[in-house]
Amino acid sequence: MRFFLPLERKKVLELFIEAIESKGLHNAVNIEEDAEKILIKVTKLGTSSFIFVENRVSGGSAFELEKENVAFAHRAFRKNIFADLEEIIIKHGGKFLD
Numbered sequence: 751m752r753f754f755l756p757l758e759r760k761k762v763l764e765l766f767i768e769a770i771e772s773k774g775l776h777n778a779v780n781i782e783e784d785a786e787k788i789l790i791k792v793t794k795l796g797t798s799s800f801i802f803v804e805n806r807v808s809g810g811s812a813f814e815l816e817k818e819n820v821a822f823a824h825r826a827f828r829k830n831i832f833a834d835l836e837e838i839i840i841k842h843g844g845k846f847l848d
Contacts (some may be wrong), residue, residue, distance in 0.1 A: 796821025
């Protein structure tokens with residue numbers, strides 16, 4: 751999964767956090783970051799992690815899913831997780847690169 755958002759990284763993180771809180775998942779989902787990567791970690795009934803690598807480009811940020819580790823209990827919800835992410839991306843003027 752690769753996507754582009756016409757926003758700075760800080761704003762992208764704010765959107766993700768806002769979406770997590772609006773769904774009442776702030777106790778089960780955590781976002782960590784370093785200089786190049788964003789880690790989204792789900793920690794309820796197992797631990798799943800999604801690591802996105804950022805490439806700063808003109809006019810925004812491009813992200814690519816570098817690695818994912820989905821807990822057995824979360825496998826049934828994987829499509830929902832990515833559908834929610836897709837909704838955020840499209841709603842804010844983003845597009846998929848794949």
